[in-house]
Amino acid sequence: MSTASTSWFAGAATLFSGCLLTVVAAQALDKAPLRDSWTAQETATLASMRLKEAGPRPVDLSNSYEQRADAAALGRALFNDTRLSRNGQVACASCHSADKQFQDSRQFGQGLGTGERRTMPVMGAAHSPFFFWDGRKDSAWSQALGPFEDAAEHGANRVQLVKLVQAHYKERYQAVFGPMPDLGKLPDDASPAGTPSEHAAWAAMPESSRDAVNRVFANMGKSIAAFERNISYGESRFDRYAEATVAGDGRGQEALSRQEVRGLRLFLTKGQCVTCHNGPLLTDHAFHNTGIPPIDPASPDRGRADGLRQLLKDEFNCLSRYSDARPDQCGELQFLATNDPGQLAAFRTPSLRNVAERAPYMHAGQLTSLEEVVEHYARSPKAVLGHSELAQPGEKHADRPAIRLSAADIQDLAAFLGALTGPVVQAD
CATH class of the missing domain: 1.10.760.10 (Cytochrome c-like domain)
Structure with a gap:
């Protein structure tokens, strides 16, 4: 082999070695140690809250035309x-x-x-x-x-x-x-x-x-x-953070600020937010009385208690002649509890996705900011109608302790809720 050929091969080997080291270094940076540590259970909860876990949109059997x-x-x-x-x-x-x-x-x-x-x-x-x-x-x-x-x-x-x-x-x-x-x-x-x-x-x-x-x-x-059906939420910074945490990607955790991470920890722990705002859409799709003050205390909104009666007699419900579903496919309607006192003044849990873009808050816009919403849960006032599910300070509650949050906690939680905003996606 000529001297020129030997030099060319030596140079190529050096260049290849340098490129390989650069790639390895980049991969090492991408897989930097996690900035924020979470327990295995917390990591599993974060994984369950990723938007991709929602999966394909469920098929509504009462509407044969919804996918056309x-x-x-x-x-x-x-x-x-x-x-x-x-x-x-x-x-x-x-x-x-x-x-x-x-x-x-x-x-x-x-x-x-x-x-x-x-x-x-x-x-x-x-x-x-x-x-x-x-x-x-x-x-x-x-x-x-x-x-x-x-x-x-x-x-x-x-x-x-x-x-x-x-x-x-x-x-x-x-x-x-x-x-x-x-x-x-x-x-x-x-x-x-x-x-x-x-x-x-x-x-x-x-x-x-x-x-x-x-x-x-x-x-x-x-x-x-x-x-x-073709209008949906897009992924937020929280989704990128949760994905990075599950993947062990320390750099990816930079999607959330330190304050937002503090708010997320509160969301999962003493703030008790995840009790109702869970899963990929951050809602349990259920109805709760949390003591939200009515617009008119003299005539408070009865919420789910009245809505349930309207649903059962609705001429366009799943069991109606205008539904495309068979009666046995209407399980949600057939097995509703109609005598649950907890339905009085209970309202549907909204998704928290994009919540920072949707002020004012609660079923009648009673609260104007996310800080006010968090403050409401920290105060846990008694319900004007029915019974609030929130524990009162000093009360022995069968299901949960009272929510205790400092002023700093409230700011941190509100900051985290802002990280749930993503694009609105409209499929073609």
Whole structure:
């Protein structure tokens, strides 16, 4: 071998060795010791809270159309159509605005009138077994129908809505759901949920006409649910931190600041937040009375206690003739406890994902900041109606101790909640 060849090989070997050392050094840096140590149980809890653990969106057996792209396209159009309201100015998107986390940032929902509760976002709806703060609906498609006939929201009536679909969406509707049923001669305005005159007009309609209108109305909800199914949360800095912790990636733990990590430790321990805000969507999908003060103490909101009764008699629930599910597939509805005193003034646990972007807080916007929310749980006031699940200071509580947080703890917890914000993702 020539001297030149020997020099070339020696140089190449040196270069390769240097590159290899650089790669090894980079890998060593990437796998630096964990900045923050956690117990095995805490690490397992963090792993369970990663968004990816939510898995595929559950299938709603009561809606056979929810995974169809043409149904979602129709649903998007209906979601944004202001004609589907009494005054032609209110759409679903009026309260569920895409640029406001699919809610409205108001204390109360605002349509034709002012509602009595906060607007809930639609992200993650496919994972929830119940809807609205009181759980009076058991599917996304049934939930979508409620505001249409609510006097404070769209203020429309069922026949008016179906006529609008027939006039403006007939071809698109039929491409999804098949031929539109023969609606016969319908009055201008009629509904079982409207004004006295609309009630009377509805009662005077033949049963076959009422059923045909209900069928189209239900399908409106099913197409809107198909659209909403494609709206979801994206990963947050917390998810990156949890992933790094599980993987033993010290550098990845820099996704959260020291203060945010202190808040996370409180979230999992003495703050007791994880008791209800657990799993990948940071909610147990249940209903709790935590002593939130009512807007009107003289007439407090009964929450789940009333919502449960409404759900069981809802003409569009999972067991209804307009559901696509078999009765044996409606287990959530068939095995509900109807005599649980804990349901009184209990409200649905919201997801904490993107919570920093959704002030004000609680079911009626009673609290204006995350610090106020944490302070409420630290105070643990007695409930005005029903019994709060939170332990009172000095009380012997069967399930949990009282929550004791310092002023610094409250700031740390609020800081951590800000790390739960990620993008809102809309699938095509």
